[in-house]
Amino acid sequence: MDRCPAGSVWVEKRREINMKRLYGVMGLLILMGVATTVRATDCRVNGGVWTFVGAGGTLNLRVPVTVRLGADRTRIVLEGVRLECRFSGFGGSQPWYTDYWATSARVGPAWVPGPKFTREGTGLRINGTHYNSPVPNGIRMTTMPNNGVGYPVDVTPYILVRNSPTNPIDVRIGDVLGGLNLEQTNNYNTGSAALALTYTAANNFSISPSTCTINNNNPIDIDFGNVHQRAIGTDPLTTTIRRDRRLTYSCPDGGINTPITISYKGTPSAFDTRLLRMSNPDVGTALVRGGSAVQVGGSFLTRITNSGGGDDVTFTLVRRAGSLPAAGAISGTGVLVMGVP
Incomplete structure (x- = not known):
């Protein structure tokens, strides 16, 4: 009779120990389940390799883009990036799980212009809509359902063309043009990730980012006609082969009063840096004012x-001193650019 109560107590203690162990295992499984849902997304540019970024991380990418004047001539666009992102599947993910990319204060300004654009107005074209800087936070641009499909992140940076004179922009291949900052969130937990995409120039590009024009943006054709080689002088100020032209400056908005500079752009002649190089190396063209x-x-x-x-x-035609240029047609190309002092 005395053994039964003791046996009962011993059995109950075993149950208590087993339950504690069971609770411990369940707690571990629950924690493991929570950890596996902290995921993020995959992205790639221009059809490259998919790169994974985990929750709390930042995906840093770098891509060259084409710099060109937009069709409406009101913006300089930085285009040519095909950015895609997709839901990064994981064990236990549900069919309704969805990721999003958007502008966000948490990751900083959506667009940070490069050194050559800090004085210019900039912005982002997102899904066809233009947003001038500072680009608002909370603009959602891409929704990525749990299907493993890559979806485009439709974002194109731009620089605004001004209505008043401004200094020329001269972009060289490899220049850093700016950085795009986006945040990835989802509908199944509070985790998030960031995308930092650096844009570099894939081409050389020079422009005066202004709607003010020289001769209404029409080409200035300087035709010297048929001349004898010996008639071409060797000094830009005294040569008799010359053509006079009127340069006219205009801005679409009224009331603009400002000093401006007119720059003579092109490749200088090898024998006189005052001259524009022509197809004949013994001949150059000068721009004379005042x-x-x-x-x-x-x-x-x-x-x-x-x-x-x-x-x-x-505009005057000049030959290299001591030379007799070869007979035949010659040509050259230069650019006049309006700027501010």
Whole structure:
């Protein structure tokens, strides 16, 4: 009779120990289940390798883009990136699980312009809509359901073209153009990740980002006609082969009064840096204003008053001293660019 109660107590203690062990195992399984749901997403650019970014992490990508003037001439666009992201499946994920990419204050400004654009107005075109900087937070651009399919992240940075004169932008291949910052969230937990995409230039690009124009943006054709080689002088100020032209400056918005610079852009001649290189290496073309030759790569100071202005200039044909240029047609190309001092 005495053994039965003792046996009962011993059995109950075993049950208590077993239950504690069971609770411990269940707790471990629950914690493991929570850990496996802390996932994020995969992304790639231009059809490259899919790269995974985990929750709390940042996916850093770098991609070259084409810099060009937009069709409506109001924006300079940085295009050519095909960014795709997809839901990163994991054990226990449900069919209704969905990831999102959006602008967010948590990851900072959606677009940070590169060094050459810090004084310019910028923005992002997101799914066809233009948002000037500072781009609002909370703009959702991509929804990625749990199906393993890559979805485009439709974002294109741009630089605004001004209505008033401004200094030219000169982009060289490899220049850092800016950075895109986005946040990935979901509908199944509080985890998130970040995307930091650095844009670099894939091409050289020079432009005065202004709607103000020289000669209404029409080409300035300088035709010297048929000349004898010996008639071409060796000094840009005294050569008799010359053509006078009127440069007119205009801005679409009224009331603009400002000093401006007109730069003579192109490749200088090997024998005189004041001259634009021509197809014949013994011949160059000078831009003369106010009795002085404007060096290629240099500029002269002038003015816009009430959104208009102008200058009389002369283009002269010059030969290398001591040479007799070969007979035949010659040609060359230069650019006049409006800027501010």
